[in-house]
Amino acid sequence: MTDIAKLGEFGLIRHLTDGHAPKNESTIYGVGDDCAVMHYPDKEVLVTTDMLMEGVHFDLTYIDLQHLGYKSAMVNISDIFAMNGTPRQLIVSIALSKRFTVEDMEMFYSGLRMACEKWNVDIVGGDTTSSYTGLAISITCIGECAKEDIVYRNGAKDTDLICVSGDLGAAYMGLQLLEREKSVYYQQVNEARKKNDKRALEELAHFQPDFAGKEYLLQRQLKPEARGDILQALRERNIHPTAMMDISDGLSSELLHICNQSNCGCRIYEKNIPIDYQTAVMAEEMNMNVTTCALNGGEDYELLFTVPIGDHEKIEDMKDVKLIGHITKKELGHMLVSRDNNEFELKAQGWNPLKD
Amino acid sequence: MTDIAKLGEFGLIRHLTDGHAPKNESTIYGVGDDCAVMHYPDKEVLVTTDMLMEGVHFDLTYIDLQHLGYKSAMVNISDIFAMNGTPRQLIVSIALSKRFTVEDMEMFYSGLRMACEKWNVDIVGGDTTSSYTGLAISITCIGECAKEDIVYRNGAKDTDLICVSGDLGAAYMGLQLLEREKSVYYQQVNEARKKNDKRALEELAHFQPDFAGKEYLLQRQLKPEARGDILQALRERNIHPTAMMDISDGLSSELLHICNQSNCGCRIYEKNIPIDYQTAVMAEEMNMNVTTCALNGGEDYELLFTVPIGDHEKIEDMKDVKLIGHITKKELGHMLVSRDNNEFELKAQGWNPLKD
Numbered sequence A, B: 001m002t003d004i005a006k007l008g009e010f011g012l013i014r015h016l017t018d019g020h021a022p023k024n025e026s027t028i029y030g031v032g033d034d035c036a037v038m039h040y041p042d043k044e045v046l047v048t049t050d051m052l053m054e055g056v057h058f059d060l061t062y063i064d065l066q067h068l069g070y071k072s073a074m075v076n077i078s079d080i081f082a083m084n085g086t087p088r089q090l091i092v093s094i095a096l097s098k099r100f101t102v103e104d105m106e107m108f109y110s111g112l113r114m115a116c117e118k119w120n121v122d123i124v125g126g127d128t129t130s131s132y133t134g135l136a137i138s139i140t141c142i143g144e145c146a147k148e149d150i151v152y153r154n155g156a157k158d159t160d161l162i163c164v165s166g167d168l169g170a171a172y173m174g175l176q177l178l179e180r181e182k183s184v185y186y187q188q189v190n191e192a193r194k195k196n197d198k199r200a201l202e203e204l205a206h207f208q209p210d211f212a213g214k215e216y217l218l219q220r221q222l223k224p225e226a227r228g229d230i231l232q233a234l235r236e237r238n239i240h241p242t243a244m245m246d247i248s249d250g251l252s253s254e255l256l257h258i259c260n261q262s263n264c265g266c267r268i269y270e271k272n273i274p275i276d277y278q279t280a281v282m283a284e285e286m287n288m289n290v291t292t293c294a295l296n297g298g299e300d301y302e303l304l305f306t307v308p309i310g311d312h313e314k315i316e317d318m319k320d321v322k323l324i325g326h327i328t329k330k331e332l333g334h335m336l337v338s339r340d341n342n343e344f345e346l347k348a349q350g351w352n353p354l355k356d
Helices: A004-017 A065-081 A102-118 A170-194 A198-204 A215-222 A228-236 A251-262 A277-285 A290-296 A309-316 B004-017 B065-081 B102-118 B170-194 B198-205 B215-222 B228-236 B251-262 B277-285 B290-296 B309-316
Strands: A027-029 A036-039 A044-053 A086-096 A122-130 A136-145 A161-165 A243-246 A265-269 A303-307 A321-328 A334-337 A343-345 B027-029 B036-039 B044-053 B086-096 B122-130 B136-145 B161-165 B243-246 B265-269 B303-307 B321-328 B334-337 B343-345
Touching: A004 A102, A004 A122, A027 A122, A036 A086, A036 A122, A044 A065, A044 B086, A044 B122, A044 B136, A065 A086, A065 A102, A065 A136, A065 A228, A065 A243, A086 A102, A086 B044, A086 B136, A102 A122, A122 B044, A136 B044, A136 B086, A136 B136, A161 A309, A170 A198, A170 A215, A170 A277, A170 A290, A215 A277, A243 A251, A251 A265, A251 A290, A251 A303, A251 A334, A277 A290, A303 A309, A309 A321, B004 B102, B004 B122, B027 B122, B036 B086, B036 B122, B044 B065, B065 B086, B065 B102, B065 B136, B065 B228, B065 B243, B086 B102, B102 B122, B161 B309, B170 B198, B170 B215, B170 B277, B170 B290, B215 B277, B243 B251, B251 B265, B251 B290, B251 B303, B251 B334, B277 B290, B303 B309, B309 B321
Parallel strands: A086 A122, A265 A334, B086 B122, B265 B334
Antiparallel strands: A027 A036, A036 B044, A044 A136, A044 B036, A086 A136, A161 A303, A161 A321, A243 A303, A265 A321, A334 A343, B027 B036, B044 B136, B086 B136, B161 B303, B161 B321, B243 B303, B265 B321, B334 B343
């Protein structure tokens, strides 16, 4: 393992970024000066940023640095898609404590690059520095969109259809699964320590949690995919969403953002919320309500969007997009209609990093 | 004091950003959607980012949150100036631990805004989240520049003059001063505790370090200014720098960047390096070599640039710009000529966050 101090800041940056030619015409100059330089003569420039802190947003006991890099890039790319844009450049800042090596950073960058290559994004700069405690990551993604194609959160209208891509709640159940296996592991370690059972401790060093049949949940938690493919499918069908977001904090929270900003109400149907079989099984196993998980779990990175009611047939025809309800007048509130036809007020109970 | 949990992430963001209309035509949409939206039809877009970690880049025992906000914004604005650009938008990400209150964030934002207002910059977005330990700040600044006006690091040519704005080493001496007063304070507290001297401890609670006659050093450390005024003065005189950087890690380190990227050598003169009187006095007091402080101290945020030798008279005529040497052929190395006419090889001993 190579100590990062051996390379220093500039050496490390060169080591991680050399030899990667930019793929986008809009990328004029990347790593190596005070600023990155871009050129967007005919389009609007989209910029989004996300900060990820060790212990709050990720736990390195169950996500490796390659997956973390992939996820960090993908969640930012997802925000560009959420405006109907095309991602083009990524700026990567990391602060790391002394326990990280050059090889760790190589893994992180290989994950970043995998995500960037999938969507043709150039890494054009950032900041690499040190931290006293743990890893802090801040990623900024830059994209483009023609002015008339941008989809904001505030364009939903009464009678519009509410659609969601993929399925919901799986990333959250994946997290529950990882947390459970982690606590089982530490429980066994503690017991073996109490008994001073050296053989058990040795076996535990090679502990392999059993995730058989639950691979999809792990994949959704550890390797989320931004849904640029859905934008492509919408364009092919000539469907222009009136409002759009990506689902990072949970369906409830995001749908309320769209309703608040569009000044309208909504009515969604529990029976229409797309849920994968593995998500349902895992919720059952953990004695959790699967609809609550789908509404509030978060980290799905699926697209939530509204379309005019005239697009009904086109949407029904789409693979991997589900119609879950419709936009209403504001006075009708934000309602969830349950399977047994009861009505509930939707609440944003999704992930709030600043709550107690 | 107001607990941040009371407002939540979106409440806090609204509280800090509501009621500030954008001032730049290029700012199309700011806080409140998945991305900020900008429009740069005729210019190149410049993007820079900086990450600041508590304990590594700042110490809240001697910088208050308002100054920290000001400095965080200013050092990024400085990077845009370093390309000869005009700063336009700022994106602010913060991760904070539970000890911070809404009022703390108001102070931080008031500092950010002061810096932004000085240079007409719009705050257009960011991310606000929590941290287990301390405060992490990541700022991204977006600016613009006409293609033909951008000044990179790689354009310096043999015989070009090397110029620097303002004076150097003062921010570093300001840091030394703050560190000294901090250690004096803790020494006194420890002694009082040992003796259980309650009266002394009470007095120490109102400890006021004596900074009389050293205000300039503190100001340079706590409230750095980006030198957009120098760019303006250069334009008025029709001077086009061939290479430029801002001095954040120290003159030596930055000059070596310019030489490496421009594939040339340099020769600078110790007697020409601009040093303020207070910097010299403080270095004397601390038994430090003032030239070493000026070469390697860092955090000056002055501009270092090269101009064709034909601009000699125009530069001599400029207020607050000093000619410190000239660019040479690469074979001649990177030389510092001391006051007694000895020659030394310049070394980058500036601040390296990833060094042991």
